[in-house]
Amino acid sequence: MRPLQMVDTKTQYLKIKQEVDAAVLAVMESSQFIGGKAVSDFGTHLATYHGSKHCIPCANGTDALQIAMMALGLEPGDEVITPSFTYIATVEVAALLHIKPIFVEVDPKTFCIDPEAIEKAITPKTKAIIPVHLYGQAADMEKIMAIAKKHDLFVIEDNAQAIGCDYTFSDGTTKKTGTIGHIGCTSFYPSKNLGAFGDGGAMFTDDDDVANKLRMIASHGQSKRYYHDVVGCNSRLDAMQAAILDIKLQHLDEYIDARRKAADYYDAAFAGNKMINTPFRAGNNKHVFHQYTLILDGIDRDGLNQYLAENGVPSMIYYPVPAHKQKMFDAFGGSEYQLPLTDWLTERVISLPIHTELDSEQQDLIVSKVLDYINK
Numbered sequence: 001m002r003p004l005q006m007v008d009t010k011t012q013y014l015k016i017k018q019e020v021d022a023a024v025l026a027v028m029e030s031s032q033f034i035g036g037k038a039v040s041d042f043g044t045h046l047a048t049y050h051g052s053k054h055c056i057p058c059a060n061g062t063d064a065l066q067i068a069m070m071a072l073g074l075e076p077g078d079e080v081i082t083p084s085f086t087y088i089a090t091v092e093v094a095a096l097l098h099i100k101p102i103f104v105e106v107d108p109k110t111f112c113i114d115p116e117a118i119e120k121a122i123t124p125k126t127k128a129i130i131p132v133h134l135y136g137q138a139a140d141m142e143k144i145m146a147i148a149k150k151h152d153l154f155v156i157e158d159n160a161q162a163i164g165c166d167y168t169f170s171d172g173t174t175k176k177t178g179t180i181g182h183i184g185c186t187s188f189y190p191s192k193n194l195g196a197f198g199d200g201g202a203m204f205t206d207d208d209d210v211a212n213k214l215r216m217i218a219s220h221g222q223s224k225r226y227y228h229d230v231v232g233c234n235s236r237l238d239a240m241q242a243a244i245l246d247i248k249l250q251h252l253d254e255y256i257d258a259r260r261k262a263a264d265y266y267d268a269a270f271a272g273n274k275m276i277n278t279p280f281r282a283g284n285n286k287h288v289f290h291q292y293t294l295i296l297d298g299i300d301r302d303g304l305n306q307y308l309a310e311n312g313v314p315s316m317i318y319y320p321v322p323a324h325k326q327k328m329f330d331a332f333g334g335s336e337y338q339l340p341l342t343d344w345l346t347e348r349v350i351s352l353p354i355h356t357e358l359d360s361e362q363q364d365l366i367v368s369k370v371l372d373y374i375n376k
């Protein structure tokens, strides 16, 4: 049996090695390392996959969020409403731009931002809502877009963990997450569902003006070479990464199916166990299982985490400390927040290995070790 890992990028690579190696070599032969055909082809293919008018590749998912806030004209002192139960990148970039993150609760079933909590947190300074499609499941975008419309707010989707997720509205229309708000942002960090062999990210929008601004800001604020109209940054997707991602994009749907199959297997194995809550699947979207995260009930989580590690089974706590309790947000009044559901989740969640290469033998071992600990 192959050793267990949270993500097995090596075995995944070996299955497409010939295609990937040829694509990388082609970039080397072209010696077009920055920009060029590989990057523009990938941007076009990814926009098509998403059904989005524009896809602007950039250096990573964190930059994508920062550039999105800059392109929408968010200014120091403005407020953005975000979940606290997220990876730090979502909220860190707001702070970097001197925009105040307003942390709100998540729905404890979906782990995504609670629309009712959003509405209560709106003030005259609120400019945007930043839903995070955590672990691969969509936030309640229909309600979020309605709130945004009512209060004239922007929506920036953090789709780093949910690329390929289909969200269905009550009228039956379906859209990919990341294309529902004003701007969608994603990450190609190697462990992501569409992972590069290094860093990468992208932004999506249907708005031509916004797309121009995103492009300009990601390229030193320049409108044409050496003419810099706005303050920007340097955020480029590397051509080799683009070439690799373009190959992997052709496999994305099969990667998602493999993750969903692995999730089904876990669900069945843990079904009926009162101490383990398997991931809830909302009826309005197709969970792409970036993570397979359990909520433990009456189990010593650290003990389980340690027991699994001792038995060769990796597990992770995403995230042990919510954003509002991170030291970096002391200056933003982080410690004054009361977010009991977020605290409750951060004390109980544990993620098991999930990736495209998991087989039933590996999953049987993982499940048996989890159950051994619980039944001890």
Ligand SMILES: Cc1ncc(COP(=O)(O)O)c(C=O)c1O
Residues within 6 Å of the ligand: 060, 061, 062, 063, 086, 087, 089, 090, 132, 158, 160, 161, 186, 187, 188, 189, 199, 200, 201
């Ligand atoms: C929810 C979320 N937002 C943003 C990011 C940032 O992406 P990157 O690591 O590419 O900067 C990540 C990935 O790590 C993430 O999981």
